Amino acid sequence: MKLSTYNFLTSMAIKGVKVGYPLKLTITKQNVVESEFNPVFIEKLLPKLDWAALYGAAQVAECAEDIPPAQPDNIADNEALLQKLHHLLFEIDVLEGQLECPETGRVFPITDGIPNMLLNEDEV
Amino acid sequence: MARLKLKKLEEYLQCVDGFEKPKILLEQYPTPPHIAACMVHHIQAQHEDIEGNLVADLGCGCGMLSIAATMLGAQLTVGFELDDSAVDTFRQNVLEMELPNVDCVRANVLQLPGSKWDNAFDTVVMNPPFGTKHNAGMDMRFLEVGTRLATGAVYSLHKTSTRAYIQKKCKEWGAKGSVVAELRYNIDASYKFHKQKSKDIEVDFWRLDVTEMVKL
Structure with a gap:
């Protein structure tokens, strides 16, 4: 699971959960997969990103020193930061770990790189 | 322009389990490699709706369409799938x-709308369940989810016999639907109840332009 995917995952489908975001990320195994840097795409993606959630994920993935805690202005002009965002969003692959609903504590396991967001019938 | 020739893409897709x-x-x-390509x-x-785009594949199965999109340069493709063995094969592929x-x-x-995935994608592709096995209308429910998740266009396959109905639903949703191509979808006899060795069904390849849809 890439952290760009993590940015969009919620536990909203659980009955009674209001926001279900951000999910608490735990990583027990991660990998780095190189991919082509596309600054235009990252700029386009920025409005859809939740900076606080990504900063949290960066800490868990141990690359927080690369990412400022608050979203700086004019990211488009900051190529170094765009590169770091690219690495964080598209190159870190979470292989094993879990996601925890901030409201209910329900745990969604990440196994072999796939987050299992499937709920039981009595949870929806 | 596509970065791979059609034939080459199809050749690569032959390797998808x-x-x-x-x-x-x-x-x-499975979506046949030829049709996916x-x-x-x-x-x-x-339409240049793949390269550099964020693409979703709904009911991705073993990942045939997701992999095709990735090979043509999607910046990120996310496949959504219910079934555990299919997701394992996806990952293996x-x-x-x-x-x-x-x-x-x-x-x-069906649980994706209303979450942060709403309007997250540029493009949604899918080969939905056609809704013929005790799940009537499933393809239409998938299609509607697609229109919620995409900001650009949704591409999907549906039985030709449902064409008028899909056109009517597109109008209801405020999407501009058009049939790109009529396909003969060859389903090999993968289940025991298939008496013929292989059977062609008539399928439409749809494009839904959702750029002018009014969304919540």
């Missing part, structure tokens, strides 16, 4: 083909 034990209730028919190549060559930028999430597609 399919369902180990297809489940009839989930209508697990033609679909995704058309989407890029005619991605690892064996050494593809970056493609994720699989195990989730119920």
Whole structure:
């Protein structure tokens, strides 16, 4: 699971959960997969990103020193930061770990790189 | 322009593994490599809706369309699939083909709207369950989810017999639907109840332009 995917995952489908975001990320195994840097795409993606959630994920993935805690202005002009965002969003692959609903504590396991967001019938 | 020639793309897609034990209730028919290659190549060559885009694949199964989109340069492709063995095969395919930028999430597609996935994607592709096995209308529910998740266009396959109905639903949703091509979809006899060895069904390849849809 890439952290760009993590940015969009919620536990909203659980009955009674209001926001279900951000999910608490735990990583027990991660990998780095190189991919082509596309600054235009990252700029386009920025409005859809939740900076606080990504900063949290960066800490868990141990690359927080690369990412400022608050979203700086004019990211488009900051190529170094765009590169770091690219690495964080598209190159870190979470292989094993879990996601925890901030409201209910329900745990969604990440196994072999796939987050299992499937709920039981009595949870929806 | 597409970065790979159609023939080359199809050749690569021949290597994508399919369902180990297809489940009839989930209508697990693999998308044939030829059809997947033609679909995704058309989407890029005619509309440039793949390269550099964020793409979703709903009911991705073993990942045929997701992998095709990734090979044509999608910046990130996310496949959503309910079935555990299909997601395992998806991941195996991605690892064996050494593809970056493609994720699989195990989730119920019908539960995606209303979450942060709304309007998250530029493009949605799918080969939905046609809704012929005790799940009537499933393809239309998938299609509606697609229109919620995409900001640009949704591409999908549906039985030709439902064409007028889909056109009516598109109008209701405020999407501009058009049939790109009529296909003969060849389903090999993958289940025991298929008496003929292989059967062609008539399928439409749809493009729904959702850029002018009014969304919540």
